[in-house]
Amino acid sequence: MTTTDKPGEGGATPGAAAAQDVAELAPDRAADTGTKRQFISWLTLALMTTASVASLRPSPSMALYGLAAVFLYLLPAVVFLLPTALVGAELASGWTGGIYRWVSEALGKPLGFVAVWCQFAMTIAYYPSLLAYVASTFAYVVHPSLAEDGLYVAIVIVVIYWTGVWVTSRGTKTVAGLSSLGLVIGTLVPGVVLVALGIVFLGEGNASEAPMSADHWLPPWTGLASLVLIVNNFLSYAGMEMNGVHVSSLRHPRAEYPRSIFLATGLVLLIFILPALAISWVMPASELSLTAGLMQAFQAFFDHFHVGWMTKVVGIMLVLAALGGMLTWLAGPAKGLVTLARQEGYLPPFLQKFNRHGVPLNIMVAQGVVTTLIGVLYAFSDDVSSAYWMFSVITVQIYLIAYLLMFVAVVRLRATQPHVRRGFVVPAVTVVAGVGFVASACALGIGFVPPDQFGNAPLWRYLLIVGGGLLALGVVAPAAFLKYRRPEWIHPDHQRANPTD
Numbered sequence: 001m002t003t004t005d006k007p008g009e010g011g012a013t014p015g016a017a018a019a020q021d022v023a024e025l026a027p028d029r030a031a032d033t034g035t036k037r038q039f040i041s042w043l044t045l046a047l048m049t050t051a052s053v054a055s056l057r058p059s060p061s062m063a064l065y066g067l068a069a070v071f072l073y074l075l076p077a078v079v080f081l082l083p084t085a086l087v088g089a090e091l092a093s094g095w096t097g098g099i100y101r102w103v104s105e106a107l108g109k110p111l112g113f114v115a116v117w118c119q120f121a122m123t124i125a126y127y128p129s130l131l132a133y134v135a136s137t138f139a140y141v142v143h144p145s146l147a148e149d150g151l152y153v154a155i156v157i158v159v160i161y162w163t164g165v166w167v168t169s170r171g172t173k174t175v176a177g178l179s180s181l182g183l184v185i186g187t188l189v190p191g192v193v194l195v196a197l198g199i200v201f202l203g204e205g206n207a208s209e210a211p212m213s214a215d216h217w218l219p220p221w222t223g224l225a226s227l228v229l230i231v232n233n234f235l236s237y238a239g240m241e242m243n244g245v246h247v248s249s250l251r252h253p254r255a256e257y258p259r260s261i262f263l264a265t266g267l268v269l270l271i272f273i274l275p276a277l278a279i280s281w282v283m284p285a286s287e288l289s290l291t292a293g294l295m296q297a298f299q300a301f302f303d304h305f306h307v308g309w310m311t312k313v314v315g316i317m318l319v320l321a322a323l324g325g326m327l328t329w330l331a332g333p334a335k336g337l338v339t340l341a342r343q344e345g346y347l348p349p350f351l352q353k354f355n356r357h358g359v360p361l362n363i364m365v366a367q368g369v370v371t372t373l374i375g376v377l378y379a380f381s382d383d384v385s386s387a388y389w390m391f392s393v394i395t396v397q398i399y400l401i402a403y404l405l406m407f408v409a410v411v412r413l414r415a416t417q418p419h420v421r422r423g424f425v426v427p428a429v430t431v432v433a434g435v436g437f438v439a440s441a442c443a444l445g446i447g448f449v450p451p452d453q454f455g456n457a458p459l460w461r462y463l464l465i466v467g468g469g470l471l472a473l474g475v476v477a478p479a480a481f482l483k484y485r486r487p488e489w490i491h492p493d494h495q496r497a498n499p500t501d
Helices: 016-022 042-053 059-063 066-094 098-107 109-142 144-148 150-169 178-203 224-237 240-249 253-282 293-304 310-329 332-344 361-380 384-416 429-446 459-483
Strands: none
Touching: 042 240, 042 253, 059 066, 059 224, 059 253, 059 293, 066 224, 066 240, 066 253, 066 384, 066 429, 098 109, 098 384, 109 144, 109 150, 109 293, 109 310, 109 332, 109 361, 109 384, 109 459, 144 293, 144 384, 150 310, 150 361, 150 384, 178 253, 178 293, 178 310, 224 253, 224 384, 224 429, 240 253, 253 293, 293 310, 332 361, 361 384, 384 429, 384 459
């Protein structure tokens, strides 16, 4: 049984969820193959779900809040993580084909395309932010001062991205196992080491850099800007709903799936919260980098315990895990989008082509051109953390469009297709989907507010980049493809089955 990855991370979900989601776009034509049905336990599903979501990469952004990180992880878990997981289970157990099928059945094919497009387009902004993290992490292997050097970060983004495209375009299968290894190498081992070092550090009587008293469990309120970094948690939790496809593998899904989700939520929160707290114990918030904060904490702990050479070892582990996950995931969203475009004619024929290895190289190159232009912006940035944050926000906002459509779709389908058999039914679906919709809409809106940490940056530049990125990639691009769509763009293999669509 396989799960999916967040792009470039060592878990099993912008991500890997999107790759699985857009890879299942064909209409529901499944038939009984006569094979024996295989079941999994609810505990196995809980662990699979945990692996698909957990990551160390967002830890520095939450470490800025100290003890309040606990609240800021719990809040989106309740209002976003649980609703997406429950809604995804009902939709996946009733309709195959992923989010395109769900939204199309409920709201029409154009909005179904918008949902799938957003799952693809978010990677255009995601890869620059992911590779900025890789660059800053690798800087601690070479020279830590490079972590905030915009030109160095830009070079790493461009070189690694195009190297990944070249490797993927050759249909290389040797990297397929790197994603599973990445979970252990890039998340579990470093996470346990980081938390253990933090506990020993405090146990020796050292004072925490962030206050740990009970009166600091809520973040200080200075307006919306004080809560903006919580938006990143929506991307951290994104994709958990995709494990809903496995609900039919449970013997008693109505009872076991909620049990699995609540256990997975608890495990995910531990993996997110404890490393964030450990970082806050050793790193002052004023010195913390959003891209290199994880390595800053490791270096501070290792230097304290006189094993500074271990910093380079951990840095290599984190980089290899991120790159392995990126390579195994790179072509997934593009391939799913092209598969849909060939069926429905949403993209020009040039962008629908696969190379001889079955890789959608043309659309990956087009995506890479935009990704490169975004990456080059780092060379002109005097604040890598600020640039990293802005592109992370764009990624979240584009992805949230797909979630908004998904929450509407589940309510609509409950009303219009109540006869469809569902392996799992969300209790009080209107309330659950409503909470998820409102939370997603609020997160999308809050993303336009610059966080307190970047108060010195010009507001117009922040709004131009974030608003322009969301508008261009999440609205204008899909609207243009829908407007100029041509019936002759449908691939010949599908024209007979769908001659007029």
